[in-house]
Amino acid sequence: xxxxxxxxxxxxxxxxxILILALIAPFIxxxxxxxxxxxxxxxVAAITWNIQGGETGYNTFGNIMFFGLGMYxxxxxxxxxxxxxxxxxxxxxxxxxxxxxxxxxxxxxVGLLFAGVVPAIVAGLIGYGILGLRGHYFAICTxxxxxxxxxxxxxxxxIGAGQGxxxxxxxxxxxxxxxxxxxxxxxLALLILTFTFVRWLYTTRFRLVLNAIRxxxxxxxxxxxxxxxxxxxxxxxxxxxxGIAGGLVGTMVGYxxxxxxxxxxxxxxxxxxxxxxLGGKGTLWGPIIGAVLFTIFKESFWTLFLGWxxxxxxxxxxxxxxxxxxxxxxxxxxxxxxxxxxxxxxKDRKAQITLD
Amino acid sequence: xxxxxxxxxxxxxxxxxxGVLLGILFALIAYGMALQWGVMNIINIAQxxxxxxxxxxxxxxYQIGIHPAFGILVSPIIMxxxxxxxxxxxxxxxxxxxxxxxxxxxxxxxxxxxQLMNFVFGADVVVAQSNFGTLLxxxxxxxIPYSKLFAAAVSIVFAICLIIYMxxxxxxxxxxxxxxxxxxxxxxxxxxxxxxxxxFGINAALCxxxxxxxxxxxxxxxxxxxxxxxxxxxxxxxxxLGNLPGVVMSGMGLGVFEExxxxxxxxxxxxAAVFSLLVFILLYRRFKLARKREYLK
Numbered sequence: 001x002x003x004x005x006x007x008x009x010x011x012x013x014x015x016x017x018i019l020i021l022a023l024i025a026p027f028i029x030x031x032x033x034x035x036x037x038x039x040x041x042x043x044v045a046a047i048t049w050n051i052q053g054g055e056t057g058y059n060t061f062g063n064i065m066f067f068g069l070g071m072y073x074x075x076x077x078x079x080x081x082x083x084x085x086x087x088x089x090x091x092x093x094x095x096x097x098x099x100x101x102x103x104x105x106x107x108x109x110v111g112l113l114f115a116g117v118v119p120a121i122v123a124g125l126i127g128y129g130i131l132g133l134r135g136h137y138f139a140i141c142t143x144x145x146x147x148x149x150x151x152x153x154x155x156x157x158x159i160g161a162g163q164g165x166x167x168x169x170x171x172x173x174x175x176x177x178x179x180x181x182x183x184x185x186x187x188l189a190l191l192i193l194t195f196t197f198v199r200w201l202y203t204t205r206f207r208l209v210l211n212a213i214r215x216x217x218x219x220x221x222x223x224x225x226x227x228x229x230x231x232x233x234x235x236x237x238x239x240x241x242x243g244i245a246g247g248l249v250g251t252m253v254g255y256x257x258x259x260x261x262x263x264x265x266x267x268x269x270x271x272x273x274x275x276x277x278l279g280g281k282g283t284l285w286g287p288i289i290g291a292v293l294f295t296i297f298k299e300s301f302w303t304l305f306l307g308w309x310x311x312x313x314x315x316x317x318x319x320x321x322x323x324x325x326x327x328x329x330x331x332x333x334x335x336x337x338x339x340x341x342x343x344x345x346x347k348d349r350k351a352q353i354t355l356d
Numbered sequence: 357x358x359x360x361x362x363x364x365x366x367x368x369x370x371x372x373x374x375g376v377l378l379g380i381l382f383a384l385i386a387y388g389m390a391l392q393w394g395v396m397n398i399i400n401i402a403q404x405x406x407x408x409x410x411x412x413x414x415x416x417x418y419q420i421g422i423h424p425a426f427g428i429l430v431s432p433i434i435m436x437x438x439x440x441x442x443x444x445x446x447x448x449x450x451x452x453x454x455x456x457x458x459x460x461x462x463x464x465x466x467x468x469x470x471q472l473m474n475f476v477f478g479a480d481v482v483v484a485q486s487n488f489g490t491l492l493x494x495x496x497x498x499x500i501p502y503s504k505l506f507a508a509a510v511s512i513v514f515a516i517c518l519i520i521y522m523x524x525x526x527x528x529x530x531x532x533x534x535x536x537x538x539x540x541x542x543x544x545x546x547x548x549x550x551x552x553x554x555x556f557g558i559n560a561a562l563c564x565x566x567x568x569x570x571x572x573x574x575x576x577x578x579x580x581x582x583x584x585x586x587x588x589x590x591x592x593x594x595x596x597l598g599n600l601p602g603v604v605m606s607g608m609g610l611g612v613f614e615e616x617x618x619x620x621x622x623x624x625x626x627x628a629a630v631f632s633l634l635v636f637i638l639l640y641r642r643f644k645l646a647r648k649r650e651y652l653k
Contacts, residue, residue: 059456059459112358129639129642129643130635130639132642132646132651133638133639133645133651133652134641134651134652134653135455135456135653136399136455136456136459137593137638137642139455139456140399140459140586140589140634140638141460141634141638141639143586143636144586144631144632144634144635144638145631145635147582147586147627147634148628148629148631148634148635151624151625151627151628151631152625152628152632154624154628155622155624155628161624162624176519266467266582270460270463273460274460277460279437308471310467310468310470310471311468311471312470313464313467314464314465314466314468314469314471315464315468316464317460317461317463317464317467318461318464318468319448321447321450321457321460321461321464322446322450322457322461325453325457338646
C-alpha cells in the first residue's frame with residue numbers, strides 16, 4: 001500500500017522543484033503575490049472539482065456554493081467573535097471596529113476552520129438528495145443551487161444583502177508586504193494539504209470505487225458497493241477544501257459581494273470545470289496544469305483584450321469544450337502512453353496501422 | 357410576515373392573472389427548449405440569451421422610431437439566421453456527444469452573447485414602451501397592461517401556427533421523424549444535418565418572438581438570460597418532451613408560482629425562488645423515482 005510520503009524518484013524531483021519555485025516565487029515576483037495566491041486557490045478548486053467531475057463522473061456546478069459559504073463564514077465568524085456582525089455590515093466602509101492583531105489571527109484561524117467544516121457538513125446533508133440525480137440533471141440542479149444560494153445570500157440583511165460586506169482589514173503588523181506574503185503562504189499551505197490528501201486518496205480503493213461509479217453506476221451498485229456513501233464522502237472532501245479556499249479568498253479580496261465574488265457561479269463555478277477539462281479530467285496532475293494554463297490565458301486576456309476579455313473567454317470555453325474535451329493529459333496519454341506506465345504491444349500497434 | 361395575498365381577493369386575482377399571462381410566454385420559450393432537446397439531444401444554456409437578443413432587436417426598432425410590437429415579425433426572422441449561424445459554427449459539433457459537452461459549449465455561447473449585447477446596447481436596464489395602455493378592473497384594484505394580454509395572445513397564435521406547421525409541412529414531418537429515430541430517418545433519406553439546423557433555427561426564432569414580447573412587457577438587460585433558460589428547462593422536465601398541453605400548463609403554473617413568490621417573499625427573492633423551485637422539482641422527482649429504484653433519465 002502506498003503511503004502519503006512515498007514518492008518515486010521522478011515525482012519527487014517534479015514536486016520538489018515546484019515546491020521550491022512556489023516558496024521563492026513571492027520574493028521574486030513580489031508585485032504579483034495576490035495573483036499567484038488566487039491562482040493557487042484556482043488550483044485547489046480544480047483539484048477538488050476533479051473528485052466529482054473527473055473521478056466520479058458527476059459534473060457539478062455547485063461546488064461554488066461551498067466556496068461562497070466558506071467565504072461568508074470565515075469573515076462572519078472572524079467579525080462575530082469580537083464585534084456585533086449586524087452593526088459591522090450596517091457600517092459598510094466605515095471602520096468603527098478594528099481587530100487587534102491577536103484577535104485577527106485567532107479569528108482567522110477559527111473562521112477558516114469553520115469555513116471548511118460547515119460546508120463539509122452541508123455537503124453531507126444535501127448530498128443524499130442531490131447526488132441521487134444523474135448526468136445532466138445533476139449538472140443543472142447544482143447550477144441552480146449555486147445561483148440560488150447567491151440570490152438568497154443577496155437577500156439576507158445580516159451579511160449585507162446585495163451590497164455585500166467587508167472582511168476584516170489586515171492588522172497593522174509588518175505592512176502591505178507582510179500581508180501579501182502571509183496570505184500567499186496560507187494559500188500555499190492549503191494547496192499542499194489538499195494535494196497531499198488527494199494524492200493519498202487516489203492511491204486507495206476509494207478512487208477505484210469512484211471510477212467504477214463513473215464507468216457504470218448500476219454495475220457498481222450491483223457489485224455490492226454502496227455508491228451513495230462514496231459519492232457523499234467525495235463531495236464532503238471537496239466541500240471541505242473548497243470552503244477553506246473560499247475563506248482565504250474572502251480575506252484576500254477584502255470585500256464580499258454575494259453574486260460577483262462569493263457565489264460566482266457564472267465565473268469561478270464554470271472556471272473550475274474548464275480548468276479541469278483543459279488539463280485533463282480524472283488525473284491527479286491534470287487539474288493543476290489546467291488551472292495554471294487557464295490563469296495564464298485569463299490574465300493575458302485581461303491585459304491583451306481589455307474590454308473584450310469575456311468575448312475571448314467565451315470563445316476559449318467553446319474551443320476547449322469542442323476540440324479538447326480530453327484535455328492536455330488525455331492528449332499526452334494518447335501520444336505518449338509509456339509516460340503513464342501503459343505498456344503498448346508494438347506488434348498490435350503496427351497491425352492496427354496496417355489495417356487502416 | 358402577514359400574508360397579504362391570502363387576505364385580499366383582488367391581490368390574489370392580480371397575481372393569478374399576471375402569472376398566467378407570464379406563463380404563456382414561458383411556455384413558448386420552453387417549447388423551443390423541448391424541440392431542440394428532443395430532436396438534437398442538446399441542452400441549450402444560451403436559450404435565455406437568445407430571448408434577450410430577440411428583445412434587443414425589438415428595442416432597437418423602438419429606438420429608431422418603429423413601434424416595438426412589429427418586433428414580433430422582424431426579430432424571429434433575424435433570430436432564425438442567428439440560430440443557423442450558431443448551429444453551423446458550434447452546435448453541429450456537439451449534437452452527437454455527451455449532454456454535458458453541450459451544456460458547457462452553450463455556456464460559452466451565452467457568455468459571448470451577453471458580452472456582445474453589452475457592447476452594443478449598454479449595461480442599462482431598458483424597456484421598449486408600447487403605449488398600449490392598461491385595462492383596469494374592480495375599481496382600479498386590478499391592473500392588467502394590454503401589452504401583457506397582447507403578449508399572451510401573440511404567443512398562443514404563434515404556438516398554434518407552429519403546431520400546424522410541425523404536423524403538416526414536410527420539414528415538420530422530417531423533424532418529428534428525426535426526433536423519433538435519427539438513424540432510421542437518415543436511412544430513409546432525411547437530411548438530418550439540415551433538419552438539425554432548421555430545428556435550431558426555429559428554436560431561435562421562437563426565442564426571438566418571446567424576446568420581442570419580453571421587450572414590450574418587461575425589462576431587458578444583457579445579463580438576465582439565465583433565469584429564462586432555467587425556467588424553460590424546468591417546464592420541460594415537468595411536462596416531458598413533446599407534450600405541448602403539459603408545457604402550457606406547467607408554464608402557467610410556473611408563472612403563477614413566481615408572481616406569488618414575488619408578493620410573499622419580496623422581489624429580491626424572485627430569482628432565488630425560481631432556482632430553488634428547480635432544485636425542489638428535481639429532488640421531488642428523484643425521491644419519487646428512487647422508490648422504484650429508478651432515476652431521472
